[in-house]
Amino acid sequence: MGALRHEHHGFSLYWEDNAVMAVDQRALPQRFELLRLESVDALIDAVRVLAVRGAPAIGLAGAFGVALSVRTHRTAGAVDEDSVRADAARIADARPTAVNLAWGVRRAVAQLPNGPQAVVDEAMKMVAEDAAVNSAAAARAADLVESLHPHRPLRLLTHCNTGRLATAAVGTALGGIIELRRRGRVAEVLVDETRPLLQGSRLTAWELGEAEVPYRICVDSAAAAAMSRGMVDCVLVGADRIAANGDAANKIGTYGLAVAAARHGIPFVVVAPESTWDPDLPDGSGIPIEEREAAEVTGDADAAVAPAGAGVFNPAFDVTPGELITAIVTEDRVVRPRDAHREQRAELIRSRIVGLLEAFPDYPRPGVVYQDLSRIYAEPGVLDDAADHVRDHFSGRFDRIVAVESRGFVMGAVLAARCEVPLTLVRKPGKLPGAVHSVGYALEYGEDRLEVRQGAIAPGERVLCVDDVLATGGTLLAAAELVEASAAEVAGSVVLVELSGLPGAERLKAYDLLSLCEVAA
Incomplete structure (x- = not known):
């Protein structure tokens, strides 16, 4: 050395x-x-x-x-x-x-x-310029990661090498990690070994050691398991080319990390200079992917590790779709490709729901317009797409679903199954055994109560409240009060349909409200 x-x-x-x-x-x-x-x-x-x-x-x-x-x-x-x-x-x-x-x-x-x-x-x-650009990008990346996880030391995961060895000085994603360490925000860095040439275990580990950042080397195929065990708060990687829509090419294995991070609700951040953007390339399908020699896979130093003549697939890079990327950080800006894809998907879901809604005036009493969701429930794929959108919107921010009787049960069940979190049903009076928390509320056309069994929601849990239609907001507000009566936290509220012109959204303004579509009352 x-x-x-x-x-x-x-x-x-x-x-x-x-x-x-x-x-x-x-x-x-x-x-x-x-x-x-x-x-x-x-x-x-x-x-x-x-x-x-x-x-x-x-x-x-x-x-x-x-x-x-x-x-x-x-x-x-x-x-x-x-x-x-x-x-x-x-x-x-x-x-x-x-x-x-x-x-x-x-x-x-x-x-x-x-x-x-x-x-x-x-x-x-x-x-x-490169040194200055990387310093700016690293500081901006550190600011972003701190905003995503403001309250505790961070467990970070990175892939390949994005430090000063990959740049003139400072580094991109690794520069951001070292800046976070300087701020006292890093508990540990998991370093993917990065097959087949081990840029992670050879180069990134060396740079982290030089910078006195605590790290452990992680077998590439163990990264997803580390995420599933709660060992990763954020993934930071670099990029070799970024298309206009935010699709990003990086060292092979990056795409799989992004899929795993999305599955576990973990932010996935790309740090790269503006020079890495290719604005003339509409999307990642046009990025040329270098394929390298078979010997990099079939041998280790001078020793053969595969049968003679074995076929090899050895791409140096893969392309991560922008919809899996939380943010791309450069020296000048933070771009959020996932948000753009999310907005496109939200509009498609909105149009499908609107097309399937049926309005029944003066039901169940004069002056009330009943929005029937039966065709939405009957249409294959709509609730699956809606659940995916809700999961992305509240990525990693809830531990339990609370669904409101009775049509809220449908979306609540789909969402709980999709996100693999527990489901608690909030019922009307007299339908639950044992001790309950009970809250009264006003409806658009009357009054009612909601109840939840004591102990059904654990103290401290982050709970997402789900219903079908938002009108005056009384039902969801009551559900939120039941969550808080259980000493838990309301992570947000979700409805399939919001009736505009009624006070529901205003009454729920203290909570993060996601309405999948809005129609006139």
């Missing part, structure tokens, strides 16, 4: 004496070695074999590669620009998935008309 020279301390690559100096990431953690890359071919090889890796870092390497080409193709004070542009194309193609590589090459090539020194200066400027 060693250190970078004083003037370059903390930087994973830099320009020195007409060459690129870079930390050889293949040697870590056993040895800290610097590579001296003096030619375009040497730089391309270093990128391909992952001696230099990480989307931001290879973007900077691309810019430095153009500077090396300018040095090579400069004679008698003139630069052979055609040869430099040919080298630039080879550099940009060295690894196809990370958009930063082509971005860095383009920035350096754009300086060719201004002379050789301008190309070098641009690459060096990009290194300084």
Whole structure:
């Protein structure tokens, strides 16, 4: 292990004496070695074999590669620009998935008309920019994670390597984790080993150790189990390319983490610089996925671990759909792809419910419009989609469902089954045995009471109250009072249909209310 020279301390690559100096990431953690890359071919090889890796870092390497080409193709004070542009194309193609590589090459090539020194200066400027960009993104990511979990030390999980080794300095997702540690907010970091090249257990673990952040290495296939056991509060990862809709490519295995995080209601945060966005790509289906050599999987060092001739599927990256991403944090902004997808899905659910509702005027008495939900219950898939939307909206924020008699039982049962949480039924008077909590309330057309058995809701539980229609709000308000009488917390309220023009929403303004559709009373 060693250190970078004083003037370059903390930087994973830099320009020195007409060459690129870079930390050889293949040697870590056993040895800290610097590579001296003096030619375009040497730089391309270093990128391909992952001696230099990480989307931001290879973007900077691309810019430095153009500077090396300018040095090579400069004679008698003139630069052979055609040869430099040919080298630039080879550099940009060295690894196809990370958009930063082509971005860095383009920035350096754009300086060719201004002379050789301008190309070098641009690459060096990009290194300084990268450090500043990563510091800003790391601080913004730490702020976001603190806002999601404000009250206790955090258990974090990360994948691959997104620290200073993957950038010029500071890091993206790992930079955010180290910033959270600086703020005293980290209990432990689970580090996915990251198959097949172990960037997590080799590089991220090394960086966390250097920063004195407590960590444990996690077998990739154990990450979902760790989530199921309550060992993870937030997942933070980087990205190599982000499509316009928020779909994000990252190291293989990231997609599975996002699926598991969504299943367990755990925030999934991507931290990446603005240069990682590809605004010309509508969605992730167009991201090219690099496939690597079979030997990375079939062998371990010089030893074979698979039968000779075994077929191998070894993609370097996968694409996580934006709908699974809680937030993408850059140096300038926080983008919430899941919210955009959620809004689209909410509108589809709203239109389906409205199309299936039947209104019956003057029922059960004159002046009342009865909204019948029978066709909604009969239509396959509607309640499933509605339950998925409710689960996402209240992600990880409730421990129990309370459903109100009688039509609230239907949605409450579907939602409880979907979220695998207990269901408690709130009944009308005289229908529950034993001691009960009881609350009276006013209806749109009369008065009634609701009751729940004492002990049916555990003290301290976070409870979601579910009913079918919101009119004056009396029923759901009574359900909330029963929850609070049980020494539990109301996490929110859900209704399939809200009647606009009535005071229900106003009466429930103290709680998070989700109405799946709204119709005129």
